[in-house]
Amino acid sequence: MHKFLNAILVMTVLISGFVLYSLEHTTRDLERRVAKFERGIDEEIESMKFLNAEWSSLTRPDRLKRLAEQHLGLTTLQAKQIVRIEEIGQKVPAEPLIKLEADGSDPIGAIIDKMQ
Amino acid sequence: MTMSEFAANPAEAEVQAPRKLAGQNRIRLIGLCFGAAFLAIGGQLTNLTLFPAPDTRDRIVHEDRLPRPDIIDRNGVLLATDVAVASLYADPSKIIDIDEAIELLTATVPDLDAKELRRKLTTSKRFAWLKRQVAPEERDAVYNLGIPGVGYVNERRRVYPQGRLGSHVVGYVDLDTKGIAGIEKYLDDQGALYTASLAEPSEHKTQPAQMSIDIRVQAALIDEVTKAIEKFRAIAGGGIVMDIDTGEVLALISLPDFNPNQEKKSFTKDQQNKMTSGVYELGSVIKAVTFAMALDYGVATLTKSYDARFPLVIGSARINDFHAQRRVLTVPEVFTNSSNIGTAKMALEVGIEGHQEFLRRVGLFERLQTELPESAKPLLPRRWSKLATATAAFGHGFAVQPLQGAAVVAGLLNGGHLMTPTFLKRNADDAMAMAQTVVKPSTSETLRYLFRLNATEGSASKANVIGYRVGGKTGTAEKVVNGRYSKDKRLASFIGAFPMDKPKYLLLVMLDEPKPTPETYGFATSGWNAVPTAGKIIERIAPMLGVEPVFTPEDLEKLAKLEKTKKKD
Numbered sequence: 001m002h003k004f005l006n007a008i009l010v011m012t013v014l015i016s017g018f019v020l021y022s023l024e025h026t027t028r029d030l031e032r033r034v035a036k037f038e039r040g041i042d043e044e045i046e047s048m049k050f051l052n053a054e055w056s057s058l059t060r061p062d063r064l065k066r067l068a069e070q071h072l073g074l075t076t077l078q079a080k081q082i083v084r085i086e087e088i089g090q091k092v093p094a095e096p097l098i099k100l101e102a103d104g105s106d107p108i109g110a111i112i113d114k115m116q
Numbered sequence: 117m118t119m120s121e122f123a124a125n126p127a128e129a130e131v132q133a134p135r136k137l138a139g140q141n142r143i144r145l146i147g148l149c150f151g152a153a154f155l156a157i158g159g160q161l162t163n164l165t166l167f168p169a170p171d172t173r174d175r176i177v178h179e180d181r182l183p184r185p186d187i188i189d190r191n192g193v194l195l196a197t198d199v200a201v202a203s204l205y206a207d208p209s210k211i212i213d214i215d216e217a218i219e220l221l222t223a224t225v226p227d228l229d230a231k232e233l234r235r236k237l238t239t240s241k242r243f244a245w246l247k248r249q250v251a252p253e254e255r256d257a258v259y260n261l262g263i264p265g266v267g268y269v270n271e272r273r274r275v276y277p278q279g280r281l282g283s284h285v286v287g288y289v290d291l292d293t294k295g296i297a298g299i300e301k302y303l304d305d306q307g308a309l310y311t312a313s314l315a316e317p318s319e320h321k322t323q324p325a326q327m328s329i330d331i332r333v334q335a336a337l338i339d340e341v342t343k344a345i346e347k348f349r350a351i352a353g354g355g356i357v358m359d360i361d362t363g364e365v366l367a368l369i370s371l372p373d374f375n376p377n378q379e380k381k382s383f384t385k386d387q388q389n390k391m392t393s394g395v396y397e398l399g400s401v402i403k404a405v406t407f408a409m410a411l412d413y414g415v416a417t418l419t420k421s422y423d424a425r426f427p428l429v430i431g432s433a434r435i436n437d438f439h440a441q442r443r444v445l446t447v448p449e450v451f452t453n454s455s456n457i458g459t460a461k462m463a464l465e466v467g468i469e470g471h472q473e474f475l476r477r478v479g480l481f482e483r484l485q486t487e488l489p490e491s492a493k494p495l496l497p498r499r500w501s502k503l504a505t506a507t508a509a510f511g512h513g514f515a516v517q518p519l520q521g522a523a524v525v526a527g528l529l530n531g532g533h534l535m536t537p538t539f540l541k542r543n544a545d546d547a548m549a550m551a552q553t554v555v556k557p558s559t560s561e562t563l564r565y566l567f568r569l570n571a572t573e574g575s576a577s578k579a580n581v582i583g584y585r586v587g588g589k590t591g592t593a594e595k596v597v598n599g600r601y602s603k604d605k606r607l608a609s610f611i612g613a614f615p616m617d618k619p620k621y622l623l624l625v626m627l628d629e630p631k632p633t634p635e636t637y638g639f640a641t642s643g644w645n646a647v648p649t650a651g652k653i654i655e656r657i658a659p660m661l662g663v664e665p666v667f668t669p670e671d672l673e674k675l676a677k678l679e680k681t682k683k684k685d
Binding site: 065 | 652659
């Protein structure tokens with residue numbers, strides 16, 4: 001009886017030892033992976049900060065103005081160039097614009113010409 | 117003695133029985149103790165597994181400083197942020213061959229000075245910075261040299277992506293990321309607690325501090341004032357755009373400015389923020405305050421007239437008009453002709469006491485303190501005599517921060533609610549709650565009318581961008597040079613608001629010592645330089661701020677005429 005009990009206990013110790021060891025092993029592995037991901041997140045956050053700063057610096061209003069003037073020929077918006085949406089609505093032709101476009105005319109250009 | 121001997125004697129065995137029992141009890145007691153201990157451990161184990169306790173241990177904080185929050189403008193554009201950089205250091209005691217180390221280092225990092233390096237490396241100290249904040253390529257190059265005792269630490273560096281656009285309002289930090297100017301200093305002065313309150317406990321995420329500045333408006337203001345300074349060969353300039361309903365400063369510039377990203381921050385006096393840390397005699401712009409006072413006290417009405425035929429003589433002083441009309445002027449005419457005589461008479465009618473009381477009420481006697489640490493006290497006449505009242509009425513003899521002047525006019529135009537301007541985002545309700553009512557709504561209404569009138573037919577007509585209903589007041593003050601008013605050194609300014617039917621935005625433009633040009637027919641007064649500049653600024657910023665243009669039939673006529681003259685050219 002005692003021998004049998006002892007044998008079972010020894011077996012339990014061995015099995016639980018093995019389970020414990022393998023659990024610890026997987027835990028360590030997971031921890032390593034967590035640390036790796038956290039480092040990765042930190043790096044990503046750093047590069048996000050850097051890219052945000054770069055974006056903000058590249059979209060500086062004075063830089064955009066210079067580029068718009070140089071490459072697009074844009075100038076300051078005049079007050080009279082601003083119109084209400086209802087005013088445009090009155091000048092839209094009755095036929096659908098897509099159809100007119102398919103016919104080869106330039107309906108939106110025509111609206112702008114009419115407004116001027 | 118053995119057990120068998122005891123057993124042989126039944127009488128003794130009887131005595132033995134309780135002793136045996138005592139031994140068993142002891143074993144039971146020990147067993148119980150062990151059982152309890154195991155149960156406690158097991159219980160705690162289950163407890164911790166099921167309800168893990170939060171980690172409250174003190175941790176080593178890797179950053180030696182509090183993280184600084186990012187600074188963003190009112191639309192979320194990044195104005196200041198931290199990026200990671202490396203700093204090179206050396207431990208001189210670990211360097212084996214100093215000569216070789218110096219040779220290698222100066223070859224890899226060109227801007228290291230050999231002599232300076234030798235001095236640093238031959239000390240008995242165990243630590244010396246070689247170079248702070250180096251680029252990643254440089255860091256790698258030095259690391260690859262593999263000199264023992266030379267290493268790098270990762271540091272954070274404050275960068276200002278918008279460069280000089282934010283210079284004075286955003287401010288800057290020193291090498292140890294301590295705020296020393298502008299809103300950066302404000303963040304520090306609020307204490308570590310405030311800075312940290314913006315930071316989330318997760319460390320890498322900080323809540324940004326949002327300013328009231330609109331960087332697009334700021335850029336337009338800088339651009340136009342820079343052009344004006346060049347055109348009129350002025351020595352300096354400045355501008356402010358404020359939301360008059362909330363007291364938020366949308367843009368504040370002072371030229372010449374600086375780039376907060378530059379390494380050496382040894383700025384000259386010219387580069388300081390003139391809008392808050394300098395005081396100026398704003399000249400006729402202050403007449404707006406005098407008019408508000410006279411109207412609010414009921415001393416003047418729009419139908420009243422003032423005799424401006426002769427100079428006003430007080431003691432030995434004579435007050436004259438710049439654009440002398442030599443006739444009796446009505447109150448609106450006094451405003452549009454910017455008559456010193458009329459305005460002085462108005463102030464004298466109110467009286468010295470009343471004048472002082474009103475100036476105190478609108479806060480012109482005290483230093484205006486906003487979030488910006490740089491602020492100057494108003495410069496007041498030492499003795500408040502009759503003459504002082506007369507001259508102060510048209511802005512001579514007392515000087516204030518331009519921002520303070522703007523704040524007062526904003527308060528007079530928005531219905532009489534004076535509020536301290538702010539550089540942080542604020543909503544209209546909060547602003548209203550802290551506002552002080554200084555004049556009656558009707559006074560504010562009349563003042564709006566005068567401002568608009570001055571832009572349609574008065575001295576500020578060159579700022580009247582058709583469609584945006586601009587109103588404004590001009591000011592040309594002679595500068596005090598060696599204690600006397602100079603005839604050819606002037607400070608030209610314009611203060612205005614738009615759209616005038618319900619004023620929302622206030623604009624102040626200032627040019628220091630503009631010179632006459634052929635285009636201005638030899639004039640160097642505000643109407644010829646500061647006012648057209650203001651017009652150009654309004655034309656650019658009104659669409660950004662969502663002000664809808666409205667045209668009256670007369671406006672359309674004027675526009676058609678303008679187009680014709682343009683075509684002729």
